[in-house]
Amino acid sequence: MYRIFLIKRYIEQLVMFPFVLVGKVYAKLHPLQQQYDYFFFCPSYSIGGGERVQGDIIEAVSYKKIFIIFNRKSANDGSLHLHDRSHTTMYDISKYTDNKYLYFMNFVYRGICAQYINQQKKLPVVFIAQSNFGYKVTPHIKKNVRITELIHMYTPEFLWVWAPFVKFIHVRVLIGNTIKEKFKNAYIKNGIPLKYIDRVKIIPYCLEYMPISLPRKGTTDNLEIYYAGRGSNQKRVWIIVKIIEECRKLNLPVRFTLAGSFKNELPQSLIDDGTFIGEIKAGKPMQELHAKMDMLLMTSAWEGFPLVIMEAMSFGVVCNICAVDEIPNYIVHQKTGLLIHELHDEVKIQQQAIENIKWMLTHRVACEQIIENSFQIAQEKFVRARFNNSYQEVFENPISDIFNNE
Numbered sequence: 001m002y003r004i005f006l007i008k009r010y011i012e013q014l015v016m017f018p019f020v021l022v023g024k025v026y027a028k029l030h031p032l033q034q035q036y037d038y039f040f041f042c043p044s045y046s047i048g049g050g051e052r053v054q055g056d057i058i059e060a061v062s063y064k065k066i067f068i069i070f071n072r073k074s075a076n077d078g079s080l081h082l083h084d085r086s087h088t089t090m091y092d093i094s095k096y097t098d099n100k101y102l103y104f105m106n107f108v109y110r111g112i113c114a115q116y117i118n119q120q121k122k123l124p125v126v127f128i129a130q131s132n133f134g135y136k137v138t139p140h141i142k143k144n145v146r147i148t149e150l151i152h153m154y155t156p157e158f159l160w161v162w163a164p165f166v167k168f169i170h171v172r173v174l175i176g177n178t179i180k181e182k183f184k185n186a187y188i189k190n191g192i193p194l195k196y197i198d199r200v201k202i203i204p205y206c207l208e209y210m211p212i213s214l215p216r217k218g219t220t221d222n223l224e225i226y227y228a229g230r231g232s233n234q235k236r237v238w239i240i241v242k243i244i245e246e247c248r249k250l251n252l253p254v255r256f257t258l259a260g261s262f263k264n265e266l267p268q269s270l271i272d273d274g275t276f277i278g279e280i281k282a283g284k285p286m287q288e289l290h291a292k293m294d295m296l297l298m299t300s301a302w303e304g305f306p307l308v309i310m311e312a313m314s315f316g317v318v319c320n321i322c323a324v325d326e327i328p329n330y331i332v333h334q335k336t337g338l339l340i341h342e343l344h345d346e347v348k349i350q351q352q353a354i355e356n357i358k359w360m361l362t363h364r365v366a367c368e369q370i371i372e373n374s375f376q377i378a379q380e381k382f383v384r385a386r387f388n389n390s391y392q393e394v395f396e397n398p399i400s401d402i403f404n405n406e
Contacts, residue, residue: 001163001189002191002193003191005160005163005192009139009164012136013139016110019104019108019110019111020108020111020114022111023107023108023109023112023113023114024112024115024140025111026108026111027111027112027113028119031119032116034065035122036065036066037061037122037124037125038061038064038065038067038124038125039116039117039124039126039127040058040067040069040127040129041113041127041128041129041131041133041134041137042054042068042069042071042083042131043070043072043129043130044072044075044094045070045077045078045079045080045083046076046078046261047076047078047230047260047282048078048079048229048230049152049229049308050152051079051083051282052079052082052208053150053152053205053307054079054082054083055079055082055208055282056082056205056206056208056384056387057129058083058085058088059085060384060387060391060392061391061392061395062085063087065088065089066089067089067091067116068088068090068091069091069093069113069131069134070091070092071094071097071109071131071132072094072097072133075261076261076279078279078282079282081281082282093109096108096109097133106133109133110133110136111140113137114140115140117137117141117142123142123144124145125146126138126141126145126148127147127149127150128147128148128150128169129149129150130149130150130152130158132161134149135161135164135165136165138165138168138169139165139168146170146395147168147169148169148173148394148395149162149169149171151172151173152175153179153302153304153325154182155302166192167196171199171200172200172201173203174200174202175205175305175326176204176304176325176326177202178325178328179326180197180200180202184197201390201394203387204305204381204382204387205307205310205382206382206386206387206388207307207310207382207383208384209283210314210379210382210383210384211314211315214371214372215315215316216316221253222255223253223254223295223357223360224254224255224292224293224294224295225254225255225256225257225293225295225296225357226256226257226258226259226293226295226296226297227240227258227259227260227296227298228258228259228260228289228296228308229260229306230262231261231262231264231265232262234301234302234303235262235300235301236299236346237258238265239299239349239350240258240297240299242346243299243350243354243357244270244275246354252357252361253361254361256297257277257289257293258275258277259276259277259278259279261279263278287311287315290311290315291315293315293317294317294318294360295318295319295320295357295360296308296317296320297353298319298320298322299322299353300324301343303324303325303326304325305327305330309321309330310382313336313337313374313375313378314375314378314379316375317371318337318338318360318371319338319374320337320353320356321337321338322342322349323339323341324343331374334359334370335370336370336373336374336377337370337374338356338359338370340352340353340356
């Protein structure tokens with residue numbers, strides 16, 4: 001398969017060469033007016049965990065001048081404030097690169113962006129935040145420019161995006177060893193040279209805000225349960241809807257809150273009765289939501305390790321989560337959270353989630369210990385200083401001669 005990936009890349013480069021050349025000529029005639037230390041390729045600035053991590057990385061190198069390239073149309077501006085900083089310049093090209101009627105401009109902008117990078121007086125650092133466009137610019141960047149990439153999780157579909165360009169990436173940042181093993185297996189299965197797996201660096205996410213002490217919540221008549229995030233087949237919000245309906249049939253003393261960008265995936269009844277409260281921006285509004293809640297419910301088919309779980313753990317919320325990917329490395333059943341061990345059968349997922357809710361209703365004292373344990377993990381693992389130091393290291397270390405000589 002790796003040979004097919006390479007052939008795919010060669011053909012694409014041949015076809016797009018005239019357009020890339022036009023872009024490079026344009027950039028030479030219209031150079032950037034400032035010099036930049038870093039060039040970030042970010043898909044968008046919509047509400048989302050990935051976008052919030054982008055903001056954390058931008059904050060980690062706040063002493064550098066950053067040129068941020070957005071290539072995909074943003075559904076909203078919920079994470080714009082995390083990118084719009086005093087040390088950043090934003091360059092939104094999504095009008096051209098995310099437009100099927102102007103797709104040739106995607107090729108032109110590959111040349112423009114590559115040339116902007118190449119003609120910096122001092123070699124900059126390039127960072128790709130799982131941006132399809134960013135990967136496709138890499139063959140046109142000088143070999144001695146350091147390229148670092150963050151990829152949140154492994155999915156077979158996305159393999160076709162990054163695999164043709166893996167040789168150009170000097171450091172691949174993953175969030176945990178479970179995800180690394182998935183990538184290693186994919187390298188072996190598809191014939192990708194294993195020397196590239198040695199470029200992987202593990203850096204867990206950090207929290208934007210960490211409570212100094214464990215928030216104490218008063219006992220209420222209802223257990224406050226919520227899901228906050230986005231929709232899609234990955235998140236399987238329809239299972240959460242079924243759980244809500246079943247809990248109401250059973251007259252369980254629980255109250256549900258749904259927040260995010262998935263209104264069109266919900267029955268009208270959950271919108272009309274106020275269960276769905278719309279999108280919530282990152283930062284203080286999201287922290288206020290966590291502070292009111294008792295249980296986070298997620299039924300994802302796959303994940304990396306979502307920020308919403310980390311935040312919930314730091315705010316004294318018990319997580320009721322499918323045991324996928326990196327999650328069991330932090331959530332241990334009835335010790336640091338509640339796991340849904342069934343991952344595929346949706347009826348069983350629903351049943352196990354409801355059993356976990358019933359367990360929490362009848363084991364409040366045990367849940368207090370779960371809350372203490374998960375808060376301690378958050379305090380130890382999700383601190384910003386460790387995150388900042390790790391990213392500064394991968395950005396600023398010199399490129400190994402191995403990479404230059406390949």
